[in-house]
Amino acid sequence: MKTAQKEYQEAKEWYLKLFQQWRSQGQPPNGDPLSALRENAIKRFAELGFPHIRMEEWKYTSVEPIVRRRFSLEAPPAQVDAETLARFRYFEQTSIVLVFLNGRFQPEWSVIPRLPQGVIISDLLQAFKQHEALIKPHFARYLAYKDEAFAALNTAFAWQGIFVYLPSNIVLEQPIHLLNLAHPGGQEFAANPRYLFVLGANSQATILETHNFLNDSAYFYNQASEIVLQDGARLQHIKIQDDSRQSFRVTTTRVVQKNNSHYHAVSIDLGGLLVRNNLTVDLDGENSESHLYGFYLATERQHIDNHTNINHLKPYCDSNEMYKGILTDRGRGVFSGTIYVHRNAQKTNAFQSNKNLLLSKEAEIDTKPQLKIFADDVKCSHGATIGQLDEDALFYLRQRGIEETEAHVMLRYAFAADVFDKIGLPEIKEKLDNLLKERLEKTL
Amino acid sequence: MLTIKNLRVAVEGNEILKGINLEIKAGETHAIMGPNGSGKSTLANVLAGKEGYEVLEGEVRFKGKNLLEMPPEERAREGIFLAFQYPVEIPGVSMATFLRTALNAVREHRGEPPVDARTFLNLLREKMQLVEMDEKFLNRSVNEGFSGGEKKRNEILQMAVLDPSLAILDETDSGLDIDALRIVANGVNQLRRKDNAFIVITHYQRLLDYIVPDYVHVLFDGRIVESGDKELALHLEEHGYDWLKKEQTSAQTL
Numbered sequence: 269m270k271t272a273q274k275e276y277q278e279a280k281e282w283y284l285k286l287f288q289q290w291r292s293q294g295q296p297p298n299g300d301p302l303s304a305l306r307e308n309a310i311k312r313f314a315e316l317g318f319p320h321i322r323m324e325e326w327k328y329t330s331v332e333p334i335v336r337r338r339f340s341l342e343a344p345p346a347q348v349d350a351e352t353l354a355r356f357r358y359f360e361q362t363s364i365v366l367v368f369l370n371g372r373f374q375p376e377w378s379v380i381p382r383l384p385q386g387v388i389i390s391d392l393l394q395a396f397k398q399h400e401a402l403i404k405p406h407f408a409r410y411l412a413y414k415d416e417a418f419a420a421l422n423t424a425f426a427w428q429g430i431f432v433y434l435p436s437n438i439v440l441e442q443p444i445h446l447l448n449l450a451h452p453g454g455q456e457f458a459a460n461p462r463y464l465f466v467l468g469a470n471s472q473a474t475i476l477e478t479h480n481f482l483n484d485s486a487y488f489y490n491q492a493s494e495i496v497l498q499d500g501a502r503l504q505h506i507k508i509q510d511d512s513r514q515s516f517r518v519t520t521t522r523v524v525q526k527n528n529s530h531y532h533a534v535s536i537d538l539g540g541l542l543v544r545n546n547l548t549v550d551l552d553g554e555n556s557e558s559h560l561y562g563f564y565l566a567t568e569r570q571h572i573d574n575h576t577n578i579n580h581l582k583p584y585c586d587s588n589e590m591y592k593g594i595l596t597d598r599g600r601g602v603f604s605g606t607i608y609v610h611r612n613a614q615k616t617n618a619f620q621s622n623k624n625l626l627l628s629k630e631a632e633i634d635t636k637p638q639l640k641i642f643a644d645d646v647k648c649s650h651g652a653t654i655g656q657l658d659e660d661a662l663f664y665l666r667q668r669g670i671e672e673t674e675a676h677v678m679l680r681y682a683f684a685a686d687v688f689d690k691i692g693l694p695e696i697k698e699k700l701d702n703l704l705k706e707r708l709e710k711t712l
Numbered sequence: 713m714l715t716i717k718n719l720r721v722a723v724e725g726n727e728i729l730k731g732i733n734l735e736i737k738a739g740e741t742h743a744i745m746g747p748n749g750s751g752k753s754t755l756a757n758v759l760a761g762k763e764g765y766e767v768l769e770g771e772v773r774f775k776g777k778n779l780l781e782m783p784p785e786e787r788a789r790e791g792i793f794l795a796f797q798y799p800v801e802i803p804g805v806s807m808a809t810f811l812r813t814a815l816n817a818v819r820e821h822r823g824e825p826p827v828d829a830r831t832f833l834n835l836l837r838e839k840m841q842l843v844e845m846d847e848k849f850l851n852r853s854v855n856e857g858f859s860g861g862e863k864k865r866n867e868i869l870q871m872a873v874l875d876p877s878l879a880i881l882d883e884t885d886s887g888l889d890i891d892a893l894r895i896v897a898n899g900v901n902q903l904r905r906k907d908n909a910f911i912v913i914t915h916y917q918r919l920l921d922y923i924v925p926d927y928v929h930v931l932f933d934g935r936i937v938e939s940g941d942k943e944l945a946l947h948l949e950e951h952g953y954d955w956l957k958k959e960q961t962s963a964q965t966l
Binding site (some may be wrong): 612664665679685 | 762787788
């Protein structure tokens with residue numbers, strides 16, 4: 269039997285070899301504006317290697333299942349039709365829909381209606397050619413690819429992705445829907461989607477990311493996003509992740525907020541065999557606000573890990589975080605939330621909570637809320653709870669004639685609704701409610 | 713409607729009900745009084761089907777069916793309603809959703825079609841007036857943040873909507889001021905008919921000034937030791953439960 273160390277070494281070499289092959293084939297095609305960055309990133313990846321459970325940040329999540337597989341970089345050419353895509357749409361025709369199949373942007377299936385003057389929604393590498401002055405100051409500036417292996421790997425291979433730019437004072441009424449669909453067809457592939465959203469001063473947007481699949485097999489998304497909110501910008505960022513139960517996902521997101529900006533994120537994780545979300549928010553401007561909500565449902569053998577870091581760098585900022593999880597069967601959840609209040613971030617308000625329902629003996633949750641406070645005039649609180657369904661509430665519902673199974677679903681739904689209610693998109697509420705109820709019924 | 717024969721019930725190995733016999737007919741209201749710890753709430757919970765109660769002996773028949781065999785939701789659909797002594801707060805479940813789900817479950821059992829949203833809302837508004845509850849409660853979570861009096865009125869509202877054949881009021885008067893007590897009692901009185909029945913469990917005679925019972929039973933140490941009409945309640949009010957205790961103790965020594 270191979271030692272774990274050897275496995276990790278071989279996996280690293282696999283990706284280094286893939287990188288060399290990929291580059292020698294002249295990829296990405298049509299000239300590469302990121303050549304130097306890629307070389308730096310792959311060098312860092314070679315030095316870092318995959319993270320292991322002896323590292324504090326990876327103590328509860330072993331990436332060994334990813335390490336043991338040899339994913340191909342060649343995503344199989346996916347076929348899709350309008351009818352299939354329609355199933356995964358959330359909004360009416362007027363919205364902006366960007367379709368990604370196996371991680372690749374599909375302009376022909378995407379819908380980009382007439383945009384307000386100056387708004388850019390573009391393929392990533394295309395954007396370097398056409399809007400270099402706008403993308404270059406931000407791209408790879410915020411993501412810690414020098415310290416994090418998955419971010420380094422993504423940066424080395426980044427070529428499929430989207431650049432969204434809103435000039436100052438633009439309020440984009442239609443939501444931007446990033447519709448991701450995996451259709452592996454038996455081929456185990458890895459994708460490295462890369463997003464950059466730059467919202468100019470006092471601009472506003474809503475982004476909905478959905479992640480679905482067409483056939484149930486193994487694939488690996490190593491996604492990385494950078495989000496910049498200039499003074500007074502507001503972004504609502506919703507994610508509904510419902511990937512295959514055989515798939516792997518690492519998402520690394522870094523948000524940088526300037527004065528008076530507002531970030532509102534709701535992250536829903538229902539799918540995936542092994543999921544790790546790294547979300548870091550820098551409150552790097554006075555009077556900025558961040559609201560982070562998350563819900564995870566881990567059943568069977570799913571493992572869902574949310575790591576959040578909120579950095580209060582400037583005074584007068586508020587952050588508010590609530591993550592809730594339901595764990596059943598052998599499902600496992602991990603929550604690690606750090607609020608870091610820097611020395612000069614006076615008048616910070618920071619609240620964090622993580623609540624979990626453990627519904628089976630084999631289910632597990634590891635939760636680690638942390639406050640690191642270096643300023644003296646702040647209001648901060650955090651807390652975590654782990655519990656079972658309220659038996660008294662269950663009896664109360666049944667005493668009114670409600671079937672036991674329905675009562676269970678009602679109470680689980682109510683638990684999750686706290687987070688779902690934070691999705692400020694009334695037009696998709698019914699669809700999401702039905703999705704949630706259907707999933708909860710399956711947990712009985 | 714309800715026949716209880718020699719019902720003996722234990723909780724965690726301790727016998728609480730030591731042989732209850734009770735017969736309740738349609739159109740009747742029975743009050744069950746007794747000191748703390750006499751087994752009043754145990755009786756209510758056993759009839760409603762709460763877990764954690766071990767029936768050692770005896771039989772309960774409701775409309776001719778064996779009640780103790782049914783899960784709680786089936787008892788509810790057959791027409792048993794328990795107004796809880798401590799109504800449970802259920803965050804995240806709105807009053808409207810909860811009541812409509814419950815009503816439709818009960819209606820389905822009776823072979824009636826589900827109510828549509830509009831009919832339901834009209835019904836609810838009408839019943840809310842009965843207990844003087846504001847409509848704004850409909851959008852709130854069940855009992856969440858309700859005052860003690862609001863919770864008890866909410867129990868009566870649910871009873872009015874579900875229209876049970878046998879309602880068991882478990883110390884519905886506890887913690888109510890005189891105005892709330894009057895509202896609750898008035899709600900109950902308006903629901904009394906020839907084809908339904910009530911069991912009113914209370915510690916004090918006060919509630920029985922408003923909900924006048926046909927029969928009064930005194931529960932003491934797990935047994936019904938006295939039965940009578942409303943005069944018995946007045947007697948208890950005047951003399952307390954001490955005379956009963958003495959009587960029981962002397963009876964046991966004999």
